[in-house]
Amino acid sequence: MSRIQKSSIVRCGIPQRNNNKRCLRGRNIKLEIEYDGTNYCGWQVQKNSRKKSIQEVIEKTLRKIIGEKVKLIAAGRTDAGVHALAQVANFFTRSKIPKARLKIALNGLLPKDIKVARVNDVSLNFHSRFSAKAKVYRYTILNRDYSSALLKDQVYYCPYTLDIGAMRRESQALLGKHNFLAFKAADKKAKNPFKRINRISITKKGDLIRIDIEADGFLYNMARNIAGTLIEIGRGRFVKASLKRILASKNRRLAGPTLDARGLCLVRVKY
Numbered sequence: 001m002s003r004i005q006k007s008s009i010v011r012c013g014i015p016q017r018n019n020n021k022r023c024l025r026g027r028n029i030k031l032e033i034e035y036d037g038t039n040y041c042g043w044q045v046q047k048n049s050r051k052k053s054i055q056e057v058i059e060k061t062l063r064k065i066i067g068e069k070v071k072l073i074a075a076g077r078t079d080a081g082v083h084a085l086a087q088v089a090n091f092f093t094r095s096k097i098p099k100a101r102l103k104i105a106l107n108g109l110l111p112k113d114i115k116v117a118r119v120n121d122v123s124l125n126f127h128s129r130f131s132a133k134a135k136v137y138r139y140t141i142l143n144r145d146y147s148s149a150l151l152k153d154q155v156y157y158c159p160y161t162l163d164i165g166a167m168r169r170e171s172q173a174l175l176g177k178h179n180f181l182a183f184k185a186a187d188k189k190a191k192n193p194f195k196r197i198n199r200i201s202i203t204k205k206g207d208l209i210r211i212d213i214e215a216d217g218f219l220y221n222m223a224r225n226i227a228g229t230l231i232e233i234g235r236g237r238f239v240k241a242s243l244k245r246i247l248a249s250k251n252r253r254l255a256g257p258t259l260d261a262r263g264l265c266l267v268r269v270k271y
Contacts, residue, residue, distance in 0.1 A: 064093035081261030156263035162234030229256030
């Protein structure tokens with residue numbers, strides 16, 4: 001093998017515990033993606049699903065543009081019906097197409113409910129998932145006496161009067177590093193139930209209540225289960241300091257319901 005060939009061989013940018021092979025890669029490209037998850041089975045392909053995944057739609061579009069089969073690595077695998085304001089995904093390519101032209105081409109071919117906000121060249125060592133320091137998820141609640149025809153796929157409708165002050169006070173018990181088993185999906189095993197919530201805020205503007213949670217990681221359905229528990233607190237169905245007790249119990253049955261996916265949105269990934 002010539003020196004030129006040897007110098008062109010680099011690590012794929014994926015941590016060695018996931019890929020021990022060496023491969024030819026010219027660029028590592030990072031995408032920030034906005035999408036409405038209503039018509040998809042989620043980010044990743046789901047078995048026995050009749051709906052397409054967001055990942056496969058973007059990968060097929062990239063193949064048309066750059067003439068290569070690529071694999072997108074996402075910061076997080078959002079579920080069916082969950083939206084994203086700034087999902088992050090990266091891929092490796094030998095293509096030399098400028099990033100500005102790539103963005104225009106992608107947005108010209110992608111469906112109306114998937115758009116690319118930013119395209120950037122990044123280090124070959126960048127990994128959308130493992131390089132992430134924190135993620136911010138937002139759960140949006142429509143709180144009034146009638147539902148919305150226009151927002152039906154973006155919000156969770158709650159007709160009950162909610163005590164926002166109580167929800168804010170109770171939510172502070174979640175700050176810091178804890179075992180979040182009480183808020184994971186009941187039918188899912190958690191390899192590491194310990195997560196750190198850096199920030200949680202509850203804001204109300206008009207009829208919309210937004211619950212923003214920033215954490216170093218999320219268990220499956222964790223954000224939706226926290227939102228469901230906070231609604232129960234807002235309705236007065238859980239007594240004072242109940243959230244702290246639920247967290248300590250590690251018992252999913254004591255927490256509130258899992259709210260609909262439609263109200264959840266990945267709003268930011270921090271690096």
